[in-house]
Amino acid sequence: MCVRTRPGSTVPELTVRVARASNPAGTTAMCIRDQLDGLWSDDDFAEWYPRDGRPGLSPAQLATVCVLQFLMELSDRQAAEAVRCRIDFKYALAMDLDDPGFHHSVLTDFRARLAEEGRADRLLDLALERIKAAGLVKERRRQRTDSTHILAAVRDLTRIELVTEAMRAALEELARRAPQELVGLVTDEWGQRYGRAARLGKNPTHPKTRIKYLGEDTYLLLRYVRTYLRGLWDGPQIQALRQVFLQNYFIDSRERVRWREPDETGRPPSATAVVSPYDLTARYARRGGTRWRGFLAHVTESCDDGAVNIITDVTTTPAPVYDTRSLPVIHARLERRNLLPAEHLVDGGYTSVALRDRAAREHQIHLVGPVRKKTTRKSRKGNVIDNNDPRRLRRSITPGQSPNQTGEPLAHDPTRMFLRPQSEAERDG
Structure with a gap:
């Protein structure tokens, strides 16, 4: 479908009268039209669509509906129903009152188009x-940034299920691209093993047997494609199968396929390990008590007192990437938009001495955030004594005074305290 600019983006007169009569104070949707004259126009989307073909729906209207859908927490069906029934939505979209709107599945297709090539x-x-x-x-006001986890649209798989699904996806790809090449390779046993989605659970029957034939079948298929179907070697599912095979199996000195054990040959870290053959960019991560497979979204918004909060940046990273690595990227994106803050509020995951110095030196930003908590294994178990803990501050000396003979920590600033070294008699006793 192509995009053809509408003859005008003004709101029809009848829609204006009915909307003003029913909502004298206005609504959020009406404010978008009144204060911003709509967020976008169809000309902004012309490069996304072909020039010829049947005219499609207005992309500016669909994008505005997605924004209203997010603000009001509506599903696709509810958003499409609001476009058909709500007068303020018709006002915001400059639609006639008798406009029937569109089917809710159009929003899904539009978001898929929006996710391509950095269009968002x-x-x-x-x-x-x-x-x-x-x-x-x-620019140069107050902004804040926080991150939230995003689940990938994939199912949680065990290692055996992961290899099975990768094998099944690769066979389906080969069946679509070169079905005649699989006639002599695929057997009835392969049809039973990979003919449907894997549902094995954490305790499958005969796990060692499954691991053995999975490795042999995968190694055979990869060698076959590499040798006889070199034109199909670069297929996305074949490459996904290759990565999954390498992170779960290895070839020993006797050319045998062996299962990777953590205490022997090791496994790749979560930053590089594939968690699903259908999304090679998703990664596993754990933060505190939250564990997920997917991504991290860093959302930045303005937060001036008495002003409207406006999202100024959304940065998406793989799930295992630390927040401290994302902050320089966020500042660079804000600088490109001429929206750098004077004061940037962040949580403990973004703070460090080096980042505070870099933000002040490169962008003149005052970075404000709490001191990062201890996240070592011992601190999570409660086996670590903090540097300022009274149990470590055995003695205190104030300049010009003698040591505290009672051995109890003083109740003043702990930065003036230090540990008194033991005497020879104390060490011997």
Whole structure:
């Protein structure tokens, strides 16, 4: 479908009268139209669509519906119903009152198009330009950043299930691209093993037998494709199978396929380990008591007192990436948008002495955040005594005074305390 600019983006007169009569004070959807004249126009999306073909729905309207859907926490069905029934939605989208709207599945297709080639960032840039022009967000004000975990659209798989699913996905890819090449390779046993999705659980029957034939079958298929089907070697599922095989198996000195054990040959770290053959970018991560497979989203928004909070940046990273590595990227993106803050509020995951110095030196940003908590294994078990703990502050000396003979820590600033070395008599006794 192509995009054809609408003859006008003004709100129909009848829609204006009914919307004003039913909502004299206005709504959030109506404010988007009144203060911003809509966030986007169809011309902003012209490069996303072909020039010829049947005209499609207005991408500017679909993008605005996605924003309203997020603000009001609506599902796709609820958002499509709001476009059909709510007058303020028709006002925000400059639609006639008798416009039937669209099917809810259109929103899914539009978001899939939006996720390609960094288009979401481009859309955010266009919206922020209009928001800055309206005076709702300004540079060198206060902003804050926090991260949240995003689950990948994949199922949690055990190691055996992961190899089985990777093998099944690779066979399906070969069946689509070169079905005649699998006639002499695939047997009835392969059909039983990989003919349907793996549902084995954590305690499958005969695990050692499954591990053995999974490794042999995978190694055979990879060698066959590498030798006889070199044109299909670069297929996404074949490469996914290769990565899954390498992180779970190895070839020993006798050319045998062996299962990787953590205490013997080791396994790749979570930053590089594949968790699903259907999404090679998803990773496993753990933060505190939260464990997930997916990504991290770092959301930055303005937070001036008495002003509207506006999202100024959304940065997505793999799940195991530390927040401290994402902060310089966020500052660079804000600088490109001319929206650098004067004061940046963050949580403990983003703070460090080096980052505070770098933010002040490169961008003149005052980074504000709590001191990072101890996250070592001993501290999680409660076996670590803090440096300022009274149990470690055995004696205190104030300049010009004698040591405290009672041996009890003083109740003043702990930074003036230090440990008194033991005498020879104390060490011998």
